[in-house]
Amino acid sequence: MTSNTFDNSNTYRDSRSRRLIENWLEPTGVTLNGNNPWDLQIHHPDFYSRVVRQGSLGLGESYMDHWWSCERIDQFIERVLLANLGERAHTRREKLVYQLQTSLTNLQSKTRAFMVGEQHYDFGNDLFEAMLDSTMCYSCGYWKEASTLHEAQVAKLDLAARKLQLEPGMRVLDIGCGWGSFAEHAARHYGVHVTGITISREQAELARRRCKGLDVEILLEDYRDLEGRFDRIVSIGMFEHVGQKNYRTYFDTVERLLAPNGLFVLHTIGSNNSTIGADPFINRYIFPNGVLPSVSQIMTPTENRMVMEDWQNFGADYDRTLMAWLGNIEAAWPGLPYDERTQRMFRYYLASCAGAFRARDLQLWQVVFSKRRAGRYDAPR
Template sequence: MSAEGFFRELLAEADIAIDGERPWDLQVRDARAYERILKDGSIGFGEAFMEGWLDCARVDQMAERAYRADLAGRIDRKTALFEAFKARLNPFGARGRSFEIGAHHYDAGNDLFEIMLDRRMIYSCGYWLRAEDIEQAQRDKLELVCRKLQLEPGMRLLDIGCGWGGLAAYAAERFGVSVVGVTVSREQLELGRERCRGLPVELRYQDYRDLDEPFERIVSVGMFEHVGRAHYPAFFAACARCLVPQGLLLLHTVGYPQEDVINPWYDKYVMPGVEFPTVANIADVLPAALRLEHFHTLEGAHYDRTLMAWFERFDGGWDRLAGRYGETFRRMWKLYLQGCAGAFRTEQMRVWQLVLSAGPLPGGYRFGHQVALD
C-alpha cells in the first residue's frame, strides 16, 4: 500500500477525510507530506503543517477525532520508547539550563502574549464554572486560587513561575498580601515589573532552587510542567524550606491521567523539555514536611475553552503580529493552540490544583470545590 493509501485508511477510522469539505478534514497541498509523516511521525506532520503542505480549517476538531481513535499513538509508536527514555534524561529542568525554556517560549514576544491573553496576562487554564469570556474565566481562576490559599492581609506570598505578575498583582490588590515572584523569562520580568509598579510586589529573575526565606503562602501556577520529573524532589524541598509552619502551598499543573510521553513536535517547537506528571509522579516524591490537604481536578473542558479563546484573540490580532512573526509561526501557533484544545477536549490531559500544608493545621483544612465567587 502506498503512503497516501495508508493515511487515507488511517484517517478514515477517525472520520477524517483527505481533501474533504468538512472543517475537520485534512487538506493535502503537497503529496510529499505522506512520506514525511510516515518517516518522522508527529514531527513530520507538524513540520508539514507549518510549511503549508497540510492544512485544516479546524485543527481542534481534527485533533479531537484523531485522539479518540488513537491515531497519533499509532503513527508515533515506533518512537514512543525513545521519547520515554529521553524524558528521563531531560536536561531542561537542571539548574544550568532552567532559563532556556524562558528564552525559547516565554520570551517569544510580549506583543504576542498581550494580544492573545486576557488583560491580566494569565497564561494558564481559566476557570469556566460560570464565566462567559476569557476575562471572567481568568479572574475567577485567580479568585479560586487565592481563596484556596486562605490569604489574609499582611501575609507574605511566594509565586514560583510568576509570569507577567498577574496573579501577584491580583493577590496584592484584593487580599492585601505582599508578593515575591520568580521567573526564568527576562521578557516577562521586564513587563511584569511595569505592570506591578506601585504594589507590594517584587519580581525576580531567579531559579526556585535558590530560594531560602520564609513565606506564609506559596503558589505555583503553570510552572511545574517545566520542572522535570528528576527535579520534583528539589522543587518540593525548596517549597518546604521556605514555607513557615502551618503555611500553605497551592500547586496548579497540567497532568496526564496515566503515564504518557510528550508529543515530539510539541517538545521540539513549542516547549522543549516540558513534562506532564501523573498523580503518582507527584505523590511519590512529596516530602514528609508537606501534607496533602486538598485535590481538585479541573476537567479538560476548562482548558479546551481557554485555548480556543486564546486562538480567537491570536487569530483576530494577527494583522498586528504578521510583520514580526511570519506565516510559519502563525501556522505553528494554530497547530499548538487548537491541537492542545483537542487533547483537553478528549481528556488526554487535565489540570490539577493541589493544596499542601507545612504541618498539621488547627481544625484541618476546609474548602469546597464549588466556592462562591463574587
C-alpha cells in the same frame, strides 16, 4: 537507477503511505480532502510519507510549511485522540531518542532551566499581549460562572487566592509568576506581599511594570536558589517545566520555604499516565524540555512530608481557554510583526492542544497541600 524508476519508487512509497494514513484515520471519521471542517486538505504529494516517517513532528511541521490545511484542527485532533491514535504520533526512533535523553540527562537542570524562557516566553510580549486577556494569565481559566476569557482568568486567580486563605500582611511566594498575574491580583485585592520568580527576562520586565506601586517583588531566578520563609506558596503553570528528575527537589524546596502552618497551591497540566514522554512538535517549537506529571508523580515525592488537602480537576476548561486565545491571536495577527509560518505554528499549537483537552487526553489540576496543619480544610469552588 533511471529518473523514471526513481519517480515510480516515490509514487509507490507515497501511495503506500497514503493508504496507511487512511487506514489509521478510518475509525476517526476524518477524510483526506473531504468536506467536513475536521477533514485534511492535502497540498503537497510528500505529506503522506513525511507523516509516516516523522509522526507528530512531521504533521506539525508540514502544517507550518503549508503542506496541508484544516478548517478545524481542534476537531481533527479531538477525533484522532478519541480513537486512541495518539500513540501512533510517536515514531520508534523518536521514542528511543527521548528515552535515552531523559535517562542520561537532566533536561530541566539549573543550567538548562532558562531555555524555555528564552525560546518561548521571550518570544515577544506584543504577541502574548494580543493573545491573552488583560490579566496576562498564560494558564487555564476557570469557566464555572464565566462568560468571557477575562472573567475566567480572574475567577482562576481568585480561586487560587481563596484556596490559599490569604490574609493581609502575609508573605506569598509565586513560583513561575509569568507576567505577574497572580502577584498583582493577590497584592491588590488581598493586601499581601508577593515575591514572584520567573526564568523569562521578558516576563520579569513586564511583570515589574504591571505591579508597580504594589507590594510585589519580581525576581529572575530559578526556584532551586530561593531562600526565606513564606506563609503561602503558589505555582500556576510552571510545574510542567520541572521534569521528573527534579520533582523531589521541587517539593523539598516548597517544604523548606513554607511556614509550619502554610498552604501551597499547585496548578498544573497533568497526564493520564506516568510514562515519561513529550509531544515532539511541542517539545521542539513551544515548550522545550517540558514534561507533564501524573497523579502518582506528584504524590510520591510529597509522601510523609505534606498533606494533600484538596485536588480539583477542571481540565475541560482549558479547551475553552485555548480556543479563546486562538480567536484573539487570529484577529490580531495582521497587526503583528511575524511571518505566516509563525502564525501557522501558533495556530497548530493552540488548536491541537484544545483538541487534546476536549478529548480528555490532558488534565488541569489545582492541588492544595499543607504542612500537617491542625483542623479542617474546606476548599472553595
